[in-house]
Amino acid sequence: MTHLLVVGSGVAGLTAALDADGRPGVSVTLLTKATLESSNTWFAQGGVAVVTSSDDTVGEHVADTLAAGAGLSDDEAVEVLCAEGPEAVQHLIDRGVLFDVHDGVLARGLEAAHSHERILHAGGDATGAAIAAALIDRLRDSSVVVRENTTAVDLVVEDGRVVGVTLLDGDRIDADAVVLATGGAGQLYPYTTNPAVATGDGLAMALRAGAVAADLEFYQFHPTSLAAPGNHLVSEAVRGEGAVLVDAGGRRFMVDVHPDAELAPRDVVARGIAAQMALQGGAPVRLDATALGAEFLAKRFPTIDAAVRARGFAWDRDPIPVTPAAHYFMGGVRTDLWARTSLPGLFAVGEVACNGLHGANRLASNSLLEGAVYGRRVVDAALDPAGVPDHVFDEEWAEPIVVHLPSGGVLSSRADLQQLMWDAAGLTRDGAGLSAAAAELARWSVPAATDAKSAEDANLHVVAQAVVASALARRESRGGHFRIDFPEPGDGPGVHSGVVVTAAGERRA
Ligand SMILES: Cc1cc2nc3c(=O)[nH]c(=O)nc-3n(C[C@H](O)[C@H](O)[C@H](O)COP(=O)(O)OP(=O)(O)OC[C@H]3O[C@@H](n4cnc5c(N)ncnc54)[C@H](O)[C@@H]3O)c2cc1C
Numbered sequence: 001m002t003h004l005l006v007v008g009s010g011v012a013g014l015t016a017a018l019d020a021d022g023r024p025g026v027s028v029t030l031l032t033k034a035t036l037e038s039s040n041t042w043f044a045q046g047g048v049a050v051v052t053s054s055d056d057t058v059g060e061h062v063a064d065t066l067a068a069g070a071g072l073s074d075d076e077a078v079e080v081l082c083a084e085g086p087e088a089v090q091h092l093i094d095r096g097v098l099f100d101v102h103d104g105v106l107a108r109g110l111e112a113a114h115s116h117e118r119i120l121h122a123g124g125d126a127t128g129a130a131i132a133a134a135l136i137d138r139l140r141d142s143s144v145v146v147r148e149n150t151t152a153v154d155l156v157v158e159d160g161r162v163v164g165v166t167l168l169d170g171d172r173i174d175a176d177a178v179v180l181a182t183g184g185a186g187q188l189y190p191y192t193t194n195p196a197v198a199t200g201d202g203l204a205m206a207l208r209a210g211a212v213a214a215d216l217e218f219y220q221f222h223p224t225s226l227a228a229p230g231n232h233l234v235s236e237a238v239r240g241e242g243a244v245l246v247d248a249g250g251r252r253f254m255v256d257v258h259p260d261a262e263l264a265p266r267d268v269v270a271r272g273i274a275a276q277m278a279l280q281g282g283a284p285v286r287l288d289a290t291a292l293g294a295e296f297l298a299k300r301f302p303t304i305d306a307a308v309r310a311r312g313f314a315w316d317r318d319p320i321p322v323t324p325a326a327h328y329f330m331g332g333v334r335t336d337l338w339a340r341t342s343l344p345g346l347f348a349v350g351e352v353a354c355n356g357l358h359g360a361n362r363l364a365s366n367s368l369l370e371g372a373v374y375g376r377r378v379v380d381a382a383l384d385p386a387g388v389p390d391h392v393f394d395e396e397w398a399e400p401i402v403v404h405l406p407s408g409g410v411l412s413s414r415a416d417l418q419q420l421m422w423d424a425a426g427l428t429r430d431g432a433g434l435s436a437a438a439a440e441l442a443r444w445s446v447p448a449a450t451d452a453k454s455a456e457d458a459n460l461h462v463v464a465q466a467v468v469a470s471a472l473a474r475r476e477s478r479g480g481h482f483r484i485d486f487p488e489p490g491d492g493p494g495v496h497s498g499v500v501v502t503a504a505g506e507r508r509a
Pocket residue numbers: 007008009010011012013031032033034036038039040041042043044045046047048049127128150151152153181182183184193194195197198201202233327328349350351352364365366367368369371
């Protein structure tokens with residue numbers, strides 16, 4: 001029995017566990033399914049968006065975030081993120097995170113859709129690893145009970161309250177409060193920048209337990225990942241420095257798609273590449289960075305340069321194959337501003353959660369900040385509920401749709417599921433394709449969760465069905481959700497969606 005059980009060791013889970021550990025008389029357990037370092041957080045490159053200089057304001061960070069969210073971001077959730085961001089980042093620094101410094105002050109970078117230079121970075125383009133490593137060091141010195149290589153399989157619900165989790169080995173951990181910090185679900189797709197652990201486990205567990213999820217139709221696809229195992233991210237900054245996208249014949253195709261060509265908005269470039277790939281029978285397009293020269297590429301992009309060369313590409317000499325890839329899940333387990341879910345005893349923070357902050361599209365570098373800010377708030381809500389406002393869910397969010405999970409059928413492979421999701425619920429969707437995908441997914445079943453892989457497959461299957469149903473229900477295009485049959489945004493600011501699943505999909509023991 002523990003007071004607080006944190007599932008996941010990214011920035012959100014580490015922050016929550018360390019904050020809780022500081023409270024007198026509180027026992028904290030953190031479990032993570034691989035090593036502590038295995039997380040999306042570890043791979044984050046660009047940095048943390050936060051206001052740290054007098055020429056920038058919280059109001060402008062709020063405005064930029066709302067603009068990126070395409071009318072769907074929750075005002076209050078954004079306000080909390082941006083206003084509490086500076087203190088949360090100071091907390092990271094106090095815990096040993098060494099952000100890069102220039103002339104004695106924190107170095108600040110500029111990223112797309114930010115009106116100010118406000119992106120803090122560490123180790124150049126290794127920000128996530130620097131944050132995670134520092135927090136993991138602190139964790140090892142803390143009294144948090146840490147269990148690596150321990151997979152949570154399901155939530156235990158008694159009398160309508162979450163009271164613990166079951167583990168793959170059949171064990172159970174009881175807790176007064178369970179915090180899901182399990183990250184995203186990039187493994188829903190064959191191409192993703194996310195590591196192997198991103199299989200939507202926490203979201204699937206919450207859905208199976210009866211929690212409400214929200215905005216699952218919104219997935220952000222990064223336009224350029226290396227079309228090689230691991231889909232290493234090739235940052236926009238490479239195109240910003242002058243690299244161009246070419247088709248199989250060496251022709252710059254983006255000039256026909258948008259006046260800004262390769263530097264058009266992220267979703268436009270991603271769809272442009274996907275359309276070109278379809279014309280080429282699925283073959284990746286090429287990013288031509290040869291004009292930048294070997295010395296510049298190595299100095300300006302050390303992490304990318306190393307990754308590209310490790311996979312056998314000499315990108316100073318030859319264009320490299322690139323493909324869009326699933327990058328960030330805007331949707332997740334629905335929470336309020338204190339990370340409380342619709343189930344008593346269950347909390348969710350970071351990429352697994354959806355408090356409406358990112359709306360239909362995430363502003364670059366806001367997600368590490370989200371983990372740092374809401375990873376602190378969740379501790380107050382879980383351990384000192386009397387000290388935070390009452391639990392409220394905004395009534396303007398849509399009534400959840402219900403997805404009936406199948407109880408049997410033919411087996412599918414993960415690769416089949418990923419391809420189906422890419423084709424029907426990827427960068428572009430339409431009603432016919434989504435309906436066919438829903439029917440196909442309902443025919444499939446996955447084997448009982450006997451090992452880590454089959455547990456993940458079961459989770460991906462649940463999440464895929466919820467994503468497809470949500471995408472089918474949203475008959476408009478907005479942010480990360482593009483419907484060919486409804487290419488325009490609907491009237492007004494848009495409404496957050498909701499989804500629940502029926503108990504038919506209860507975990508097979
Ligand atoms: C290549 C890349 C670059 C990025 N760059 C940036 C950037 O520059 N700035 C930015 O703000 N964001 C960036 N992001 C996004 C950002 O990294 C993530 O959104 C954020 O780190 C998520 O943090 P998290 O703590 O919610 O989840 P994660 O960091 O993903 O951690 C989830 C944890 O849960 C564990 N887990 C999952 N399932 C289970 C289970 N069943 N049982 C036990 N443990 C489980 C995982 O092993 C992992 O430890 C990037 C993402 C990628 C992939």
